[in-house]
Amino acid sequence: MKQKHEIRCNYCGSPAILKPASEIFHDPKQKGYVYVCSHYPSCDAYVSVHPGTKTPMGSLANAALRKKRILAHQAFDQIWKRQIMSRKQAYYWLSDKLGTDPVHTHIAQFGDYRCDQVIRESRKVLINNRQNVSAA
Ligand SMILES: [Zn+2]
Known part of the structure; x- marks a missing residue:
């Protein structure tokens, strides 16, 4: 299995190693x-x-x-779970809000700042649609 580039830690710059989750x-x-x-650790x-x-x-x-x-x-x-938008539409909406390329709009790639934006913008949509925003 080929690996395109070495994966590094964003925090300390050390190489990441593949280990069993268990x-x-x-x-x-x-x-x-x-x-x-x-x-x-x-x-x-x-x-x-x-x-x-x-x-x-x-x-x-971290x-x-x-x-x-x-x-x-x-x-x-x-x-998208509440069907305010389809899942695909929701990702396009998010990339538009954040100014990110839809291909690279993945929460798993986001840092702190982008995650805060996602939470803020998503809650606005949920409130505008009169949905209950869970306290989670
Ligand atoms: Zn590290």
Whole structure:
């Protein structure tokens, strides 16, 4: 399996290494792999791979960013789950709002600043559509 370029940690610049998820999460039931900073756990940055592949879902994230990406996804996903837009339309809407290329509009790639934008803009849409915004 070829790897286009070496994956590095965004925080400390160290190379990321592919490890079994079960080892990182200390849970034998965890399947698949995770790219982990070679300084883990002193540098707490990792990213999961797409199931059945060795392709990372996004850039490496530390605990705070991992949490924020989850919140951003929860807010954004409500837009298409509540059928305010189709999933595809929602991604186009998001790329338009953020000024990002639709091809590269992936919350898993976003940093703190972009995640905040996603949460803010998604909530506006949900409020404008008189949907209950969960406190999550
Ligand atoms: Zn690191």
